[in-house]
Structures are given as structure tokens and as C-alpha cells.
Amino acid sequence: MAGPKLVVLISGGGTNLQALIDALRAGELPAEIAAVISNRGDAYGLQRAAQVGIPTRVVDHRHYPDRPTFDRALLAEIEAWQPALVPLAGFMRVLTADFVTHFRGRLLNIHPSLLPRHRGLDTHRRALQAGDREHGASVHFVTPELDGGPVVLQARVPVKADDDEATLAARVLTKEHVIYPLAVRWVLEGRLVWQDGQVLYDSRPLAQPLQLDELDG
Ligand code: GRF
Numbered sequence: 001m002a003g004p005k006l007v008v009l010i011s012g013g014g015t016n017l018q019a020l021i022d023a024l025r026a027g028e029l030p031a032e033i034a035a036v037i038s039n040r041g042d043a044y045g046l047q048r049a050a051q052v053g054i055p056t057r058v059v060d061h062r063h064y065p066d067r068p069t070f071d072r073a074l075l076a077e078i079e080a081w082q083p084a085l086v087p088l089a090g091f092m093r094v095l096t097a098d099f100v101t102h103f104r105g106r107l108l109n110i111h112p113s114l115l116p117r118h119r120g121l122d123t124h125r126r127a128l129q130a131g132d133r134e135h136g137a138s139v140h141f142v143t144p145e146l147d148g149g150p151v152v153l154q155a156r157v158p159v160k161a162d163d164d165e166a167t168l169a170a171r172v173l174t175k176e177h178v179i180y181p182l183a184v185r186w187v188l189e190g191r192l193v194w195q196d197g198q199v200l201y202d203s204r205p206l207a208q209p210l211q212l213d214e215l216d217g
Helices: 015-025 044-051 067-079 097-103 123-129 165-188
Strands: 005-010 032-038 056-058 086-088 107-111 134-141 151-158 192-195 198-201
Touching: 005 015, 005 044, 005 067, 015 032, 015 044, 015 165, 032 044, 032 067, 044 056, 067 097, 107 165, 123 134, 123 165, 134 165, 151 165, 165 192
Parallel strands: 005 032, 005 086, 032 056, 086 107
Antiparallel strands: 107 134, 134 151, 192 198
16 A cells, blocks of 8 residues: 555564554555564564565674664665655664664654653563553654653553563553554654654644543544
8 A cells, every 4th residue: 555655673573563564454554664674684573574565674783893884774775765754663773863863753663661761671670670550652753862752652551460571561562552553653644743852743742742541532
């Protein structure tokens, strides 16, 4: 289906990529995934893309002497497809400021915590260790600061007394698969815009992240 082009970046299983594919095929995401690019050749997400005929590319960070050289190669591979938006979906590389600045508001990421809590890795273990009663996922525009960009949409889940890292991660992942296609659609529709360093939602400055369970309709 034609529409604005996405290039999705992955590193692993690609369940968020699958959620975008499913939303697109259900007619809920007016876009086309032009390509899926992974920094790891063994990423199962590459098979998910191939199964539905989406072109795949691997830009393996181990083949480059340093981060800036890798980022330049990745940038060139992405821009070959001329995407309107580049969702990071389980992409596990820290990107250089030059890379992020080049894409200026065309980079989205989904992070498995209620940012600004628990930036970085091992978020579910850290939420359990901190005794958090609530946890969740956040979609944010990507800025040079790791997991520091403006959060646009969040979904919350309860932390249960008998949770372990796996049960909590699974509960969060289910919500990720709802909010990511929604946020990608809103950005493509121009409802969510990154402009002059702030986020506009329906043309009004977004002071707080939108909360999935507070959305009407
Ligand atoms: C997810 O928790 C995502 O939030 C994080 O990586 C995990 C795996 O994502 N960035 P996926 O299944 O590869 O999309």
C-alpha cells in the first residue's frame, strides 16, 4: 500500500516491527515500510520483514572502526529509501549527535519504561528492584541524549507482587505494540510534530506525554 515511507531500524526479535506491519496490513497505519535495517545479521526481525516482502539490509556495526563511521554508513543506507519517518524498534545502538541531528525529528523510539524513570537498559529488573508499583512504555522523539527526547505517548501497567522480569516485560511489551503504531500514525498524519525543540499535538504544545488509558475514543 502506498503512503509515507518508513524505514524501521531493529537489532533483535522485532515484535514492535511486527506490530507496525500488522497495523499497516489492518489499514490502521497509512504508510509503507520501505525497508527494515538491522545492525545485526541474526535479528529475527529481518525474517519478519522478509516474510511480508519488505526489503532488508544489515549494517553490521562490527564492520566499522568506530561509531561515527558506522553511523555515516547507516545514515546513507536509510536515506537511500528517502523515509518520512525512521522508527527505532528494539534498536540497541546509541546514535551519535550528528546522526540524530541529521534526522531532526524523523526519529522515534519506544523505550520499555515510564520515562524519565529508568532510562537505559534492564528497565524491568530495575523497576522491580525499585519496588515500582507502576511501570510501562514510552514513545519519544530521539535526541542526542540517550532516552532523553520528548515523550509523546505512554502506556502504564501495574507491577504485581509475584512479577519477575519476564512477566513484567511481557505485560509491558503488549502495551508497546499498541502505542507504537498509534504514535507513528499520529506523527505521519502531522498530529504530533517536533518543531523548534518542542512537541505539538493537534497544533498545541504538548506539556505532558499523552497517556493511552486517558485517550478518548
Ligand atoms: C522492547 O522492550 C523494546 O521496548 C526495546 O527492545 C525490546 C524488544 O523490542 N527497545 P522488539 O521485540 O525487538 O521490537
